[in-house]
Amino acid sequence: MSDPTGEEILQPGQLIRPKADSKTAADLVHRLYGLKAKLVSELNAYDDMNFRVLCEEEFQNPGITGVERDGYVLKITNSLDSRKTEFVEGQTAMLDFLEANGIRAPKPVKNLKNRFYSLEIVGDGAEKHVVRLLTYIPGDLLHRHADPSDELLTDVGRFAAELDEALKRFHHPAYDQHRTLWMLSSVPRLRDFVHAVDDARRRRLVNEVIVKFVEEVMGGMERLEKGIIHGDLNEQNILVDDEGKRVLAILDFGDSQKSCLIFEIAIALCYMLLQAKDISRGKHVLRGYRAVRRIPEVEMNVLKTCVCGRLCQSLVLGAYSHLNDPGNEYLLYTQKSGWSLLEELWELSNDALMQLWE
Known part of the structure; x- marks a missing residue:
């Protein structure tokens, strides 16, 4: 099966991981x-x-x-x-x-x-x-820094913005129609996989986020600035220096995509909040990003929903993939603190969150 653009996207029940040793x-x-x-x-x-x-x-x-x-x-x-x-x-x-x-x-x-x-x-x-x-x-993967410094979080934001600014000068035709299940624009497709979450209250929460995402984000995507992004700035894909203060290199471009620029910082925020275990510390990531790229108000208005959308993707698709590959514990990494972060973040109003992050 494929999405309306003709791109093949993972379907429920489809096993795609290679078997190798x-x-x-x-x-x-x-x-x-x-x-x-x-x-x-x-x-x-x-x-x-x-x-x-x-x-x-x-x-x-x-x-x-x-x-x-x-x-x-x-x-x-x-x-x-x-x-x-x-x-x-x-x-x-x-x-x-x-x-x-x-x-x-x-x-x-x-x-x-x-x-x-x-x-x-x-x-x-x-x-x-x-x-x-x-x-x-x-080098050190960022995930080894259980309590990342404010300086490192700021540098992750700076790096995300500088990467996207550089990629404004890059083009390859493969990115024009490329679509995957992990793009934030694919959040509505989580409805096909949410059955893998065995807690009814959590399933309801995911569905609430999907509804809000469709309304707030998908309904206004024409107003969001587009470009090519890395698409997966998580703690496993970022190499940092020995002192844990600066980003040295970026790994794994398998989720790179032509999409909304606000999705890049939303995805980075999602994983940095999971790493820092403190919502308020997202202000450091944002500070670094905004030192390079100004975020328009229309993008700030949907930032919380985008972060929650990525959390839902990681939680739902992780649970689904683990059903099909129970030996891969890496698939459950987000589950450890992701649900509590999603619940806490979702309960905050936009105004309250922006006060924490300004």
């Missing part, structure tokens, strides 16, 4: 990239599978000049997104653009066929998956 990853790295793995470890991932791979010094790949000392990330994309190869090419173009503009992100590596990706049947599956190799960037 460390041996599979090592074999792919050797066969596709001419590199010999000496250490392979699985990384957290939602619908995809990611592996960090450290390699021996010898290699057989004319597309590289030497083996990366810090290793690589082998990304095996879920079967649904693997059908969108033009979007994979768009991500590669975006990573090249960011490097040229001084924004640190992983670099794509060419395979033995001089391409940045290939379609492979992985394990015992029948579906083909996009397989890519990217450089590994060492």
Whole structure:
């Protein structure tokens, strides 16, 4: 099935995550990239599978000049997104653009066929998956900072705005019609998945947010400034310095999209509030963002609903995905404090929230 734009979007009951292990990853790295793995470890991932791979010094790949000392990330994309190869090419173009503009992100590596990706049947599956190799960037993930400093939260906001300002100069046709279930504009589709939440009171809360989102946000999207955004500035995708004060690099552009700019800061706020466990500290994220980009009043008016919409996506889709993949505990990360944050945030009026954040 697909949405009205023709884009395929995850349907209830659809299983899309690849099935692979460390041996599979090592074999792919050797066969596709001419590199010999000496250490392979699985990384957290939602619908995809990611592996960090450290390699021996010898290699057989004319597309590289030497083996990366810090290793690589082998990304095996879920079967649904693997059908969108033009979007994979768009991500590669975006990573090249960011490097040229001084924004640190992983670099794509060419395979033995001089391409940045290939379609492979992985394990015992029948579906083909996009397989890519990217450089590994060492550093602390923000999620390891259980109590992020005000300075770091401010820098996350600054980085989000500077990233979006830079991406105003980037274009690739793959982004013009690209749609996924994780876009904030897909919040209304949560109705198809909310059955995975086993608490009736929480299901009602999600439905309340959906109704408000459709009314407030979807009903006025033509007034919101558009651009290309990262789309998933969460604590697992942001690398910070050793002192925990500044953003060093950004990871995982699988949710990058052409959408409303206010969605970027709303998504970042969602995850930074989860990390800080204090709604009032969102003011630091906003301060950093607004130092670079002014937020029009029409966007500020829908910010709370957008943050709550993202919380609902993370909670509902996490619960749904865990039903189909009960061994992946990463899917339940938001559940630990997400429901209490959503309830607390939803009860605040816009005026009360803006007083906390101004």
